Amino acid sequence: MNGPPPSSFPAFDVSKSDRTDALTVVGLTVTYRIRGRDREVLQDISFRVRRGEAYGLVGESGCGKSTVAMAALRYLPRNGKVKAGKIIIAGEDVQKLNADALRNMRANAISMVYQDPGRALNPSLTIARQVSEAFEAAGVARDEALRRTLEMLQRVRIAAPERVMESYPHQLSGGMQQRVVIAMALASNPALLILDEPTTGLDATVEAEVLDLVAQLRKELGTAVLFISHNLAVIGRMCERVGVLYAGKLVEEGATQDVFTRPRHPYTVGLLRCLPTTGRSKDSERLDTIAGSLPSPGSVTQGCIYADRCRLADDRCRREAPPPYRVSAARGDQMSRCHYHERAIDLPRASAEALPERSDAPVDGKPPALVLRAERLSKTFHVSGAALRAVDNVSIDLASGETLGLVGESGSGKTTLAKLMLGLLTPDAGSVLELDGAPLAARVTRRNTEQVKSLQIVFQNPDSALNRAHSVKRLIGRALSRLTALRGPAIDERLAALTDAVRLPQRYLGSRTRQLSGGLKQRVAIARAFAGEPRVVVCDEPTSALDVSVQAAILNLLADLQRERGVSYVFISHDLHVVRYLADRIAVLYLGRLLEIGPAAAVFEGPHHPYTEALLSSVPTLDGQGGATRIHLSGDLPSAASPPSGCVFHTRCPRKLGAICEQQDPPFVDAGEGEAAMPSAHRIRCHIPVDELRALQTASRGDAGQVAGKVLGDGSENAPENAGRDE
Missing domain, CATH: 3.40.50.300 (P-loop containing nucleotide triphosphate hydrolases)
Known part of the structure; x- marks a missing residue:
């Protein structure tokens, strides 16, 4: 397929860029000076993030995701410079701003949340001092800044904000620290919020809470979000549109649902097939892989930059750099830099060979x-x-x-x-x-x-x-x-x-x-x-x-x-x-106690302990059909120095029965058809009868299935209130 000439499909229509965009990037090329030579780490990047929109950037480490964010903020290191292109934030050309105007833009129009909140917070200052500084930088008086700090901590759903204000960063959990950093980032009500891997080091439940928070605040404040992550499921949940970066080039872009359901670049197809999704296990198939590795930064290549790793590549790909082909998709235009973008979805799998025989296979049926x-x-x-x-x-x-x-x-x-x-x-x-x-x-x-x-x-x-x-x-x-x-x-x-x-x-x-x-x-x-x-x-x-x-x-x-x-x-x-x-089997721990153990399929498919149910409901999926309705656990993990009486999970359990959970430690009960004494048995430590757990959880999954879409949008419509009991 030759496709239309490149001129028919411009990578970006500059004429459409106006003040309705929170961020506009046009033809961005960034170089780093390394060993006396300029090396291009970003090449001709163009995309826009509209006001109130969430845009995801995905790709392997080293592909240039964070460099895009640093260029937008004009935070490139000393050896980095913008060689070509424009970056426009809320109508202002970032490259043309003087020092005072740039400082004002950083204080009022753009904020960033980094991967590690612990490194973004000063360990020697209280939370009150650090968050209030964000308001004071915008000209707010000290007393008013403290009042707004309390309001902002409440807005980011921090329990007991007065106590947190007097705390130091090391006294807070990772999820709480990330909420504080988000509060600081939102203090100026920015037009653009950049999130650089904000949930990578968080638990599934804390990650889900942070993502719910960002989605809700986006809805309330109308803030645009540039979400950088290598977690495709998180991008699927949070972003309306997505761009796929490879070796400094934007190789695919479009509505998230279009890109994830019908990718049109072999690299995107490869990334999606690498994921261990529902129904796949080590005993059924290997995960697909992408052969080779990213080219070194600044490598000069003729033809397609992905050709050396692509199983569709031919002489044309190695000779001619593909233009940005644009095609109509279900939710708007979809761009792909691939000569054979129509065939990308049919890419042959890399790991199609049969699985080897197990050296420990049971003999004569003996376990x-x-x-x-x-x-x-x-x-x-x-x-x-x-x-x-x-x-x-x-x-x-x-x-x-x-x-x-x-x-x-x-x-x-x-x-x-x-x-x-x-x-x-x-x-x-x-x-x-x-x-x-x-x-x-x-x-x-x-x-x-x-x-x-x-x-x-x-x-x-x-x-x-x-x-x-x-x-x-x-x-x-x-x-x-x-x-x-x-x-x-x-x-x-x-x-x-x-x-x-x-x-x-x-x-x-x-x-x-x-x-x-x-x-x-x-x-x-x-x-x-x-x-x-x-x-x-x-x-x-x-x-x-x-x-x-x-x-x-x-x-x-x-x-x-x-x-x-x-x-x-x-x-x-x-x-x-x-x-x-x-x-093969899974053990679920909570506060040092074993709450559930059993074969992987039984634990995931249920019935499961209410804590396991909450963990599973928090995991984002590409298609938005994770099974159970999202379950919100109240509060943080209790201290192991003073664990709750009775069932250790009762202080956060959405299906708590009442006094029996508070006063009596539940025994292990058999949740399957086997004998509880067998090592492979499925056992749950809960007062709720297994049959009742099964019925409650089956109903919860059924309700979720009626509303789940193929890919989650901004998250605000896919985080319904707890479906469990609280009696």
Whole structure:
């Protein structure tokens, strides 16, 4: 398909830009001066964000999303400059503003919320002082600024705002900190609010609350939003329109629902197929991946910049740069920089090969043997003279070749439980740990070599787990020499086999970790964890900091290694889509207590504990059909130093029965057809009868299905009030 000439489809019609746009970007090209040479990191970017509209920018790390935001604010680093193009905010050309006018625009017309609220807040100032400064910068008197601070904290749904005003940032939860930063950003009632990955580090419930808040405030104030994220489901929920960036170029743009239901660029198709969506699991299919990696910033390429990674590319693509083709879609024009945009949706899958056979497949129908057993596991910390029960009487089993997913909000005890298994923390008296039926010493320093190498961990951030001064070869080789009896050439042979198993190219063995991408670093961390042929690997948020394309490759790798080696995983994650894809069973923790455990399908499909129900309802989906109606939990996670009496969840439970929940700790009950004593049984700790939970939750999902659209819009119409009981 040759398509119409480029002149028929301009990338952007400048004549339509006027003061009704909160942000207009026209032909933006940005360069960074690196080693004496200007490198283009953004090339001819054009888009608009209308007043009151939410516009999403998506793409892999390094594609230029944050650079767009920094250019709009004129916050580029010293080696960065706008080479060409215009940036117009509320009718003002940002590049032409003098220092005073620029300062006034930043104070009154535009605000930004960053990914990490902890780094955006001054730890030495109270919340009242920091938020009031935002009002004082606009010329408001001190007393009036404090009054408005209280009103703004109330507006962003902060409970007990008077207490929060006297608090310091470290005394607030991550979700509360993000609300404070949003309050500061909205103090000037800006025409444009830029959100740069504002929910990446948040729990599912807190993320949903922050997104609901942004959507509601947008509706009330008419503020336009530029939402930057690599989480496509969040963009699907929050934004009417979306732009897809790749290597500094806008390769696709249109209404979010049009782009996500019928993408017209192979890169967008690849990103969407990387997602572990409902109905997909490691036992049914591999996740699709995008081969290769982003070109280095400023790379000069002839033809299409995506050609080297595209499975549709031909000689024409490598010879001719595709113009911005525009086609009519259901909700307006859709732009794609692809010569074959009509065929993009039919792109062949990258991971179509059959799944390998499991090395631990049951023989004669016998269930796999238990590898790890924890019984009555507890951990109490003593903080400022108070006893804090971080893990409270948890009993779990882990079979050979099985993945147990641990889910729950921050502070629920997931990581503490993992550290107890690894021997990094000493459990309370009466706790029992067993490996292959034999007692396992509480501390790792008292475990023998075989036990130490049998339990390994992959951390969330490989940068903090890998020594930046050492080469990849030394990092993995050191683990091999410590955990195995291999020496000399045998280590080199084993190292080559190990790097091949984690799909780490040999050319990176001499590299330092600072020279590697996030995905390659995580592969090094996984290779090191597998050096001693472990029986159990704890994966603590191993993909949360990765792009969806890299995440898919790491999840495929973990699944393949499990099939090949029969290793068991304890997988900790806030992303319930990832947990559902990889986990065989799921354990739900709340305030150190185990509230639900069972096969993944049973836990996700229900009946489930009211807390699990709230977690699942908070997860955004691309098509807006997450199942249950969004459930709002009141308040924050209680302190483990003074847990509630009775059921620990009763202070926030939307289905609370009454006094029985407040006074009596509920027992575990069987929620499935199996026996409660079986390790694979589905068990729930709740006073509400299982049949009643099933009926309530089925009705809730049915009500949600009647109103859910293909893709969520601004969120204000898709966050109905709690459908549960509060009697």
